Amino acid sequence: MQRRTIGSNLTVSAIGLGCMGMSEFYGPRDDAESMAVLDRAVELGVDFFDTADTYGPHHNEQLIGEFLASRRPEVRIATKFGIVRTPGEYRRTLDNSAGYIRTACEGSLRRLGVERIDLYYVHRIDSGRPIEETMDDLAALRREGKIDGIGLCEVSAATLRRAHAVHPVTAVQTEYSLWTRDVEADILPTCRELGIGFVAYSPLGRGFLTGRFDGATTFGLGDARADLPRFAKENASTNRRLVDVIAEFADRKGCTPAQIALAWLLAQGDDIVPIPGTKQRRYLEDNVGAASIALGADELAALDRALSPLSVAGDRYIAEGMKGVGA
Template sequence: MQHRTLGRDLSVSAIGLGCMGMSEFYGPRDDAESLAVLRRAVEQGIDFLDTADIYGPHHNEDLIGRFLAETGAAVKIATKFGIVRKPDEYARTIDNSAGYMRQACESSLRRLGVERIDLYYVHRLDRERPIEETMEALADLRQEGKIGHIGLCEVSAATLRRAHAVHPVTAVQTEYSLWSRDVEAGVLPACRELGIGFVAYSPLGRGFLTGRFQAGSAFEEGDFRAGLPRFAPENAAANGALVEIARGIAAGKGCSAAQVALAWLLAKGYDIVPIPGTKRLKYLDDNVAAVSVSLSEAEQTVLDQALSRLPVAGERYTPEGMKGINM
């Protein structure tokens, strides 16, 4: 497994593991299989696990805490605060207050069973609260040794610069993939200007870029993709053209479309770390193998040209899910 450095000194595996789906949003959960995936990920060299307090809610941090207690695995843990949800509800509010932050951090430390969170993200930003105030409170937690590094999710370039002026930001986490490239216009250049790492979530388009889903695909009960605009039949049909381009390149290289999508991201810069999520061993193995897939300049050009002429149909989330994005 290769390694990359986020910010000044946070070394992590070149591909991390997004753990959200082990707890909710993608159908029924199976803790036994999820624990097997976590064990296999560490065996294959992944040492960067991504979670959040709202995944479950709380179940995901509890699960990772159980894994750490059982294995003592040497991994970097990234978790998040800021989105507030009630159990069994998708509706959310955003709270970046210092009091809530401290309470959330203490709770995450307890569930994870660790003394320090390696990377602590603001999950979504509160429009009514100055980023400077939030960063000062995060700096206090870091000074106390409760967190090692500070991260921001789905932040605008302007807000990122303001935040970084208060305290160094180690990483920005935002959706980035073949069908989500908004970050290239402002956020990613700002990260590079400031020396901030970039963590790409949903690098496989919530599974769509693997080619597993077609227009009209059925979803398991509890799978939130059934309600996402890009998976609506008419949009899925249009977006399928991009998958076919990736499949064509994959066929010529003897790899999967998912590996092409991940290799494309990895080739965009050594400051980028994708965190594909899975709760299935077969998908984990496929994702890890992407670090060995190299795209030629010609293959990257084919993909980039396809992206420029194939507009993506549909928003990333529903209006509820878009709360706090690009603030």
Template sequence: MKHRTIAGMPVSALGLGCMGMSEFYGATDEAQSLRTLEAAFDAGVTLFDTAESYGNGDNERLLGRFLAGGRRGVRIATKFGIVREPGKYERRIDNSPAYIRRAVDGSLARLGIDTIDLYYVHRVDPRAPLEDTIGTLADLVRAGKVRAIGLCEVAPATLRRAAAMHPVAAVQSEYSLWTRDPEEGMLAACAELGTAFCAYSPLGRGFLTGKFDGATPLAPDDFRGFNPRFTGDNLQANLRIAATVRALAAGKGCTPAQLALAWLLAQGGHVIPIPGTKRESYLRENLGAVDVTLTAAEAAAIGAALPPGIAAGQRYSDEGMKGLNA
């Protein structure tokens, strides 16, 4: 496994997004997920990403069971700020100091750890003073409950404001060959400030792997069935994107997933993709991306073949778009 850094902490060049192990992508299987977590650790993955809102705490509890075996060198990233009722997708955003203090204690208890390595604001509430949010997080760092802080889905100006108050170790936003928004200033701002950029959904929620044909119906509890990019005319338009990725991967002698991840790794040493999966076979395929080397010319050609704005449809439903680019 190759490595990158977050706030001076060495982490694997590819992290593991754990959300789908507990919610959103169809049926869950705890035993299977634990095997996948173990396989990731054995393969050298050290960055594991979760949030209190994933499965309403169940995902953190799952990671807590994994961590109970004593995994030295593992770095845990979790998040606060999205509040949902059990079984519902609807959400509200809460960045109040009182909520943050309750949330961190809840996450620590579910994870069974004393310190969270990277604690993200899952979504920034524009109604809450950023000074209060960052100030509360700084208090948690001083108290030893949090090692480093991060922000999710923010605008570059918000990152700069926050970084002027306290070091921001990482920004996490969606970034892939069909979501290029971070190139509009965020990647450059992170590089300038020494902030890592963690790319979630780097495989377009599985779409870029070529395994989604649009003909096989999704499970009723798979949220992609309601995602604008996976439905109607948008779906038919986006299938051409997957076909392009397949063709580019064939030319490179790797799988579409490996090409998409290798392209992200080539966007800068501060970029850390965190593909999510609950299956060991997909995990091993994804990890093969660290051995796919792209020249600058190859990376540029791939980016030109799939230019910004190519995807049809917005990234989420209107409910899911709450708090993006705050």
């Protein structure tokens, strides 16, 4: 497994593991299989696990905490605060208040069973509270040794600059993939100007870029994709054209569409670490295989040319999920 450095000093595997789906949003939980996925990830050299207190809520951090306690692997843990949900509900509020930050951090430390969080993100920024105050509160936690790196999710370039002026930001985590490339306009250039790492979540478009879904797909109980605009029948048929292009490139390269999508992201810069999520070992192994696939400049240019005429239909989230995005 290749290694990459996020920010100034957080060195992790070139491909991380998004753990959210092990707890909710993509159908029923299977804790035994999830533990097996975590085991296999470590075997394959993946040492960067991404979670959040709101996944479950709390179940995801507890699961990872159990894994860490029983295996004691050498891994880096990133978790988040700021999205507050009632169990069983998608509806959320945002809380970046000083009291909540400290309470959330203490809760995450307890559930994970660690003394320090390697990378602590503001999951969504509450635009009603100055980012300078939030960074001051996080800097205090860092001085106390409770967290190391500070991260921001789905932040605007302007807010990122204000935050970084108070305390260095280690990483920005935002959706980035072959069907979500908004970050290329402002966020990614700003990260590079300031020396901030970039962590790409949903690098496989919540599974759509793997080629497993189309307009006829029926999602099971508890699968949030049933309500996401890009997966709606009328949009999925349009978006399938993009996947077909990726699949053609994969056939020529002798790999899977998922591996092309991840290899493309890895080729966008050594400061980018994608964190594809899965709760099944077979998909984990396929994702990790992308690290060994090199796309040359000609191949990257050809892929861009083939995809550029195609538009993506549908928003990333429903309105509730867009709270705090671009704050």
